[in-house]
């Protein structure tokens with residue numbers, strides 16, 4: 001009988017791990033890429049597309065679903081899994097990041113964060129307890145604590161004070177949800193900005209609270225690749241060995257491989273779906289900008305090495321036409337392929353770790369995407 005939260009490491013290759021995380025909605029093979037379904041849908045693709053592409057788990061955003069259609073409405077409709085017809089695992093972010101990145105007016109205090117809705121400017125308040133209550137209403141398998149993601153360039157003093165409050169908030173989140181209740185897991189989020197010592201401080205404080213996993217927050221906020229990798233390389237290996245490690249909001253194919261090399265197990269990013277909608281497609285031979293004139297008569301598949309529905313059934317010429325004509329099908333086919341590419345990258349990483357060949361896999365993609373894939 002699978003116990004939600006059980007994390008079994010099967011193989012290691014350097015700091016990279018090949019593991020299985022058990023949740024109430026099934027097992028997750030890691031390293032794993034999680035497509036982002038912000039408002040209860042991974043934009044332009046359906047659950048059937050996601051399953052066919054190999055998605056194991058998707059992300060939902062507490063902030064968006066709380067504001068619309070409302071977490072209580074989703075609860076009355078049987079929870080997010082039933083509402084969106086996805087019966088595999090779901091992870092929900094706590095909303096903190098979206099409050100800071102989407103809501104203009106906001107006030108942060110010890111109690112929580114007051115903000116105005118990006119939809120209609122109405123006033124709302126998230127306490128740590130409220131952020132957990134929303135995620136319980138959504139019924140997500142993995143809940144994230146409410147935290148403050150300090151912006152890139154925040155001064156050290158503020159970053160230090162903020163991480164202390166984020167720890168106090170994390171403790172309050174844990175106090176309102178008994179570990180494993182309803183099969184839901186809770187992950188803590190490490191802050192500390194771009195200061196190695198503050199990152200260690202944040203991790204050390206969070207380790208005193210029992211979480212089923214730990215996330216690295218505060219990255220992919222506009223910093224340089226060098227700064228991201230510096231913090232990632234420092235804190236990744238220092239996170240609890242026996243618990244899942246999640247890097248929030250990251251990233252390009254090369255960022256993900258860098259994260260796996262630093263011992264991270266879980267990743268989410270809007271890059272595949274967002275870039276798909278502007279015609280930037282990731283392939284086994286590098287990025288393809290499908291709107292380019294060179295593809296007008298190109299009868300070949302987008303990616304000859306890809307087994308996704310898009311690459312098995314349509315030519316580059318057709319994909320370019322759809323994009324140029326602003327056909328809605330363009331969003332679906334491009335998004336499906338990009339998601340399939342990120343899922344395949346994670347699958348190749350799992351296989352490479354099992355075979356002790358992760359360094360070769362990373363070098364292979366470095367040759368195609370450069371050091372950071374931007």
Ligand SMILES: CNc1nc2cc3nc[nH]c(=O)c3cc2[nH]1
Pocket residue numbers: 093094096097147148149150189216217218219220221248249250
């Ligand atoms: C797209 N980049 C990005 N998405 C994030 C989500 C987050 N959630 C909670 N806490 C974070 O620090 C955090 C950082 C993030 N960076």
Ligand SMILES: [Zn+2]
Pocket residue numbers: 302303306307308309310311312337338340
């Ligand atoms: Zn494809």
